[in-house]
Amino acid sequence: MSLGEIGIESHAVYTFAHELVCALVHDCLPQPYQSEDGGVAAAWVLSHHQVVEAAWNRWGTVLPLNFNTIVRAGNGGSASENLVAWLKAEQESLKGRLAAFKGKAEYGVQVSWDPAVIAWKTVEGSPDIRKLKEEMQSKPRGTAYMYRQRLERLLKKEMEAGASEEFKALYDRLRRVAENIRVDKIREAREGRQMLMNLSCLVSVGRYPDLETELDRISTKEGFSVRLVGPLPPYSFC
Amino acid sequence: MARPRATLVDLLDRILDRGLVINADIIISLAGVPLIGINLRAALAGMETMLKYGVMAEWDQKIRIREAQHRMTPQVSLTAQDERLAGMEAEVPRA
Numbered sequence: 001m002s003l004g005e006i007g008i009e010s011h012a013v014y015t016f017a018h019e020l021v022c023a024l025v026h027d028c029l030p031q032p033y034q035s036e037d038g039g040v041a042a043a044w045v046l047s048h049h050q051v052v053e054a055a056w057n058r059w060g061t062v063l064p065l066n067f068n069t070i071v072r073a074g075n076g077g078s079a080s081e082n083l084v085a086w087l088k089a090e091q092e093s094l095k096g097r098l099a100a101f102k103g104k105a106e107y108g109v110q111v112s113w114d115p116a117v118i119a120w121k122t123v124e125g126s127p128d129i130r131k132l133k134e135e136m137q138s139k140p141r142g143t144a145y146m147y148r149q150r151l152e153r154l155l156k157k158e159m160e161a162g163a164s165e166e167f168k169a170l171y172d173r174l175r176r177v178a179e180n181i182r183v184d185k186i187r188e189a190r191e192g193r194q195m196l197m198n199l200s201c202l203v204s205v206g207r208y209p210d211l212e213t214e215l216d217r218i219s220t221k222e223g224f225s226v227r228l229v230g231p232l233p234p235y236s237f238c
Numbered sequence: 239m240a241r242p243r244a245t246l247v248d249l250l251d252r253i254l255d256r257g258l259v260i261n262a263d264i265i266i267s268l269a270g271v272p273l274i275g276i277n278l279r280a281a282l283a284g285m286e287t288m289l290k291y292g293v294m295a296e297w298d299q300k301i302r303i304r305e306a307q308h309r310m311t312p313q314v315s316l317t318a319q320d321e322r323l324a325g326m327e328a329e330v331p332r333a
Contacts, residue, residue, distance in 0.1 A: 030266060034278065041278045042246055045253050049244075066257040067278070070266040082264040097258075108248055184251065200252075229244050235252035 003054055008033065008047045013054075016080060018087040021094045024055050025071070025083070032068040056233045061102045063094065064235050097238070104179060104204045105231030107211065111170060112193040115159070117223030122158050129154055167197050170218055177210045178203045182236045193225060200236040250282055 003013040007026035015022045035041045048067055056062040071079045071086075087094070123129050129151065136147040174181060178201035189195040203211050212228075219226040 032266065038282050041282050044278075045246065045249055045282075048253050049249050064253075064257040066255075066259045067253050068266075069257075069260055071264050072266050075263065077264075079264075086260075086262060086264055106252075108244070187247070229248050232244060232248075232252070235256045238256065238258040 003051070003058075006047070006051055006054060008044050013051055016083050016087065018084055018091060021087055021091055021098070023083060023087060024051060026051075028070060030070065030072050030079075032070065052233050052235075061098050062233050063097050063101065063238060064233050065238075101234050101237075103206075104202055104234065105208075106234045106236055107201045107203055107228060107230035107232065108184075109174070109197070109199045109201055109211075109215065110187070110189075110195055110227040110229075111166075111197045111218060112189040112195045112225050112227070113163075113166075114192060114223045114225075115194050116192070118159060118162065119155060121223060122155060122162060126154075126158055129158065163196050166218075166224075170197065170214070171199075173214050174199065174201060174211070177201075177207050177214060180237055184236075202234055202237045254278055254282075 001015050003015075003024065005012050007013045008028070011026035011028065013024055013026045015024055017023075033041075033044055035044075045067070052062055052064045071083045073079045073082065075082070077085065123133075132147060132151050132154065136144050136151065139147055171181070171183075180202040182200040184198040184200055186195045186198050201211065215226045215228055218224055
C-alpha cells in the first residue's frame with residue numbers, strides 16, 4: 001500500500017509486508033544520503049520523522065530505524081526480495097519489539113536552573129557559607145580576598161552537590177513513572193540557564209499524567225524550569 | 239505542562255544516532271559497519287549554531303517553499319508544518 005509522496009525529497013512511501021509485520025520504504029539510490037548542506041540534511045531528517053510519525057499515527061505502534069538504513073540487492077535477490085526475506089526471518093523478534101512499544105511514547109525531558117537564583121538560595125541555606133561571609137566582613141583587604149576565593153569555591157561545591165541531588169531525586173521519581181529512561185548529553189540551555197538533565201523517557205499512555213505531575217512539581221521550584229517534548233515515536237529505545 | 243513541538247535539535251540525535259540499526263548483509267554499510275549518520279552530523283552541527291543565534295530566516299523560507307511545493311503529508315497539515323518550522327528553536331513558556 002502507498003502512503004503518498006511523503007518520503008525524503010518527496011519519494012513515494014510504500015509498504016512491504018510479511019504476515020503481521022510491514023516495513024515502510026521508499027526507493028533511493030544504493031548509497032547513503034550525504035550532504036554538506038545543513039539545510040538539505042535538515043529537510044531529510046524532517047522527512048524521515050514525518051514518515052515515522054505517519055506510520056505511528058496510522059498503526060499505533062512503530063519501530064523506527066536509524067537514518068540511512070538502505071536495503072540493497074544482492075546474493076541473488078532484488079532489494080525487495082531481500083527485505084521480505086529479512087522480515088520473514090526476523091518476524092518473531094520484530095513482533096516482540098513492536099508489542100513492547102504498544103501504548104507507549106517517548107518524551108524528552110530537560111530540566112534547567114537559573115544559576116543566579118540557585119546561588120542565592122544556596123548561600124541562604126548554607127550555614128558554612130554564611131559563617132564564612134560573616135568572618136570575611138571583619139578581615140583586612142588581603143585576607144578578605146582569600147576568604148572570598150574560599151567562599152566561591154565552597155559555593156561552587158555546594159551548588160554542584162545540589163545539582164547532583166536534584167538530578168538523583170528527580171531521576172528516581174521519573175523511574176517510577178517511565179518504563180525506561182535514557183540519559184542524554186546535556187545541551188546548552190538558553191537565557192542564562194544551566195541544563196541539569198536531559199532525558200528521554202519511555203512512558204505508557206496511562207502514566208503520562210504522573211509524568212506531568214512530577215514535572216509540574218519540579219517546574220514550580222524557584223529557579224527551576226522544565227521543557228517537555230513529545231509524544232515522540234520511541235527512537236531512543238530501539 | 240506546556241508541550242512544545244519537537245524542534246530540529248530534538249530530532250537530530252534521535253534520528254541520526256538512534257533507531258534500530260540493522261546488522262545484516264542486505265543493508266548498505268561502510269566496510270561492514272552500518273552507517274550511523276556520521277557524515278550528516280558535520281553539516282548539521284553548523285545548523286544547530288545557526289538555529290541558536292536566530293540566523294534562520296532565509297533557510298526557514300527556503301524550506302517552507304520546498305515543503306509547500308512537494309509535501310503531501312496525509313497526517314500533518316501545512317499550517318502545522320509552518321508552525322513547526324517557525325518554531326524550530328522556539329520554546330513555549332512553561333507552566
